[in-house]
Amino acid sequence: VTADSRISIQRWTNLSIGVAIVVAVLFVLLAAGPAFLSENILDRLTVLFIYVCLAVMWNALAGYGGMISAGQQAFFGLGGYLAIRLSEWGVEPYLALVLAALLAGVFSLPISAIVLRLRGGEFAIGMWVIAEVARLLVNLDPIIQGDTGRSLIALASFDAAERRDITYWMTLASMSVMLAVIFVMLRSRLGSSIQAIRDNEEAAASVGVRVSVTKRIIFVTAAIGCALAGGLWLATFTTFQPRSFFGIQWSAYMIFMVLVGGIGRFEGPILGAIIFFLIELWFGTAGVWYLIVLGLTALLFSLFLPGGIWGYVEDRFHVLLLPVGYRVRMTAPSARGGDTSQSIAAN
Amino acid sequence: MSVITALIEGVLLGGYYAMIACGLSFMFGVMKIINLAHGSLAIVAAFGLWIIADRFEYDPFLALIVVLPAMGCIGWLLQRGILERSARSGELIPILSTFGLAIVLENVLFECFGADIRSLAPYVGSLAYDSFDLGGGSYIGKLAVLTFVVAILLLGGLQLFLTYTPLGRQIRATAEDPDTVELVGVNSRFVNAVAASIALITVGLAGLFLALRTNFDPYSGSLQLIFGFEAGVIGGTGSLWGTLAGGIILGLAQTLGAHIHPQGFLLAGHGVFLLVLVGRIYISGPALHGFLKSKFGGGA
Numbered sequence: 001v002t003a004d005s006r007i008s009i010q011r012w013t014n015l016s017i018g019v020a021i022v023v024a025v026l027f028v029l030l031a032a033g034p035a036f037l038s039e040n041i042l043d044r045l046t047v048l049f050i051y052v053c054l055a056v057m058w059n060a061l062a063g064y065g066g067m068i069s070a071g072q073q074a075f076f077g078l079g080g081y082l083a084i085r086l087s088e089w090g091v092e093p094y095l096a097l098v099l100a101a102l103l104a105g106v107f108s109l110p111i112s113a114i115v116l117r118l119r120g121g122e123f124a125i126g127m128w129v130i131a132e133v134a135r136l137l138v139n140l141d142p143i144i145q146g147d148t149g150r151s152l153i154a155l156a157s158f159d160a161a162e163r164r165d166i167t168y169w170m171t172l173a174s175m176s177v178m179l180a181v182i183f184v185m186l187r188s189r190l191g192s193s194i195q196a197i198r199d200n201e202e203a204a205a206s207v208g209v210r211v212s213v214t215k216r217i218i219f220v221t222a223a224i225g226c227a228l229a230g231g232l233w234l235a236t237f238t239t240f241q242p243r244s245f246f247g248i249q250w251s252a253y254m255i256f257m258v259l260v261g262g263i264g265r266f267e268g269p270i271l272g273a274i275i276f277f278l279i280e281l282w283f284g285t286a287g288v289w290y291l292i293v294l295g296l297t298a299l300l301f302s303l304f305l306p307g308g309i310w311g312y313v314e315d316r317f318h319v320l321l322l323p324v325g326y327r328v329r330m331t332a333p334s335a336r337g338g339d340t341s342q343s344i345a346a347n
Numbered sequence: 348m349s350v351i352t353a354l355i356e357g358v359l360l361g362g363y364y365a366m367i368a369c370g371l372s373f374m375f376g377v378m379k380i381i382n383l384a385h386g387s388l389a390i391v392a393a394f395g396l397w398i399i400a401d402r403f404e405y406d407p408f409l410a411l412i413v414v415l416p417a418m419g420c421i422g423w424l425l426q427r428g429i430l431e432r433s434a435r436s437g438e439l440i441p442i443l444s445t446f447g448l449a450i451v452l453e454n455v456l457f458e459c460f461g462a463d464i465r466s467l468a469p470y471v472g473s474l475a476y477d478s479f480d481l482g483g484g485s486y487i488g489k490l491a492v493l494t495f496v497v498a499i500l501l502l503g504g505l506q507l508f509l510t511y512t513p514l515g516r517q518i519r520a521t522a523e524d525p526d527t528v529e530l531v532g533v534n535s536r537f538v539n540a541v542a543a544s545i546a547l548i549t550v551g552l553a554g555l556f557l558a559l560r561t562n563f564d565p566y567s568g569s570l571q572l573i574f575g576f577e578a579g580v581i582g583g584t585g586s587l588w589g590t591l592a593g594g595i596i597l598g599l600a601q602t603l604g605a606h607i608h609p610q611g612f613l614l615a616g617h618g619v620f621l622l623v624l625v626g627r628i629y630i631s632g633p634a635l636h637g638f639l640k641s642k643f644g645g646g647a
Binding site for chain 1: 375429438439440441449572614618624
């Protein structure tokens with residue numbers, strides 16, 4: 001920030017400093033949650049955190065990387081399956097969740113070599129095929145017992161309260177790490193590269209962005225994140241069933257959360273996950289109608305509010321809760337107190 | 348089932364895949380949009396035909412007189428109401444819109460018709476199980492042959508339409524450059540809506556043969572989308588007939604896969620698709636973008 005310039009670049013604003021403090025306090029409160037929250041609320045929060053993980057990862061892929069995937073359930077399912085497989089081999093269950101996610105990340109490398117050549121809708125369906133293949137292959141493993149599925153039996157060695165607390169903390173930690181990774185990524189050079197690719201792949205390449213490496217980094221990150229979410233889902237609900245873990249409904253949920261919250265915004269998927277969580281809480285028992293409303297809402301947002309709720313709020317009121325973008329302040333004489341600030345290339 | 352019979356069945360099954368693939372590729376070629384509701388729309392058509400056959404006791408082939416124009420109208424509405432608008436927000440948004448639409452269609456069908464599996468086979472007399480005797484204990488289903496013949500007629504008809512009619516030329520020109528055609532007096536909005544109608548009419552036809560060939564339920568659409576997409580990508584280059592080749596390769600892989608292992612049908616089909624993708628990377632280098640496009644965009 002130069003003093004004599006008429007234009008200054010600002011990252012942290014008073015608002016974002018305030019929000020950062022609130023986030024820190026909230027994190028400490030949530031971490032202390034098991035001390036004062038009821039079991040029911042802890043379970044609910046665990047599910048919410050997993051939704052946030054999924055939404056944030058899908059947003060990283062689609063909103064920043066321009067890769068719309070209809071097959072992230074491939075990694076969600078792999079995370080669950082590999083955790084069972086590792087645990088059957090004698091790995092301590094919670095360690096197995098983390099190792100499974102990393103292993104899914106390793107698997108995502110050869111997959112990325114195939115699918116990252118596809119673009120737009122071709123990538124979307126290509127990933128869907130990958131998810132189908134993963135489901136069929138996992139079904140071949142005898143320990144899964146076809147569609148019957150298998151439980152993470154090793155979890156039975158913990159008592160129920162202990163298991164709930166560990167799963168809760170682990171989910172909170174996973175969510176926080178994922179948010180931090182995306183936050184740091186966006187503020188780094190990588191973040192600018194990713195958004196340049198999203199906006200125009202050819203143009204980005206022409207100014208020296210290493211397109212394929214950058215896309216691969218984000219693809220593998222999203223694979224690990226979704227696999228970890230799958231493992232945590234398994235730890236929460238204990239039974240792995242291929243048809244539900246590899247089901248297309250996960251893509252529908254991720255698309256809903258990101259599209260409604262605000263695609264390509266840092267805060268969007270968090271808001272979307274909270275909205276999705278509340279809708280499920282209130283209307284989840286409505287069965288098919290609930291899915292119809294989810295699909296219809298996603299459709300309507302894509303038509304009339306493609307930036308989502310947060311996109312609307314941000315464009316309308318120029319708020320940036322967290323400093324992932326830049327603010328260019330024009331200190332033009334005509335403006336009152338030099339306050340005509342406008343955020344550009346922010347998200 | 349002998350291997351020879353499996354081979355012939357695989358080729359004939361390819362006819363169905365070409366039918367479901369051609370509308371998908373056609374739409375991508377003209378509007379650059381991959382319609383993720385493609386499979387679910389085929390199921391909508393199948394249910395439409397089923398209602399007419401079951402409630403009003405008309406022959407399903409006769410019911411096409413109602414269902415195909417209805418699908419054409421749906422195509423028009425789809426283009427004007429959803430695709431055109433969402434495409435304005437960037438190339439990624441139509442993917443999300445059509446995915447949302449697919450979820451809505453599937454679940455509305457489920458709400459209306461429940462989870463029962465259905466088939467049109469009982470409404471066409473003995474067609475579904477009649478067969479030609481090839482000698483040596485091999486039989487080939489008449490329905491499979493009919494499907495294949497209709498697929499060839501459909502692809503051939505589409506090709507003739509695109510090559511020789513003024514509207515066909517306008518569609519090809521719009522696919523090439525929608526802004527420039529406006530300069531020479533073509534209404535590209537109209538042309539796109541016509542193209543979407545044609546695509547949906549092929550979807551209606553595919554829905555008929557799907558429902559005759561096998562059982563379907565409200566959620567059968569996503570697999571049809573995947574098969575159509577795979578056939579389109581495998582067939583890849585050059586012309587509409589590439590789609591038929593892709594369908595045949597997919598059908599062959601699936602029937603031979605099923606011959607080897609009970610899970611082999613789906614795995615072998617997906618496997619061939621992935622192999623083709625890998626092969627393309629190492630043979631041609633550049634991204635796959637435009638494989639489908641070249642089919643209709645250039646000299647279809």
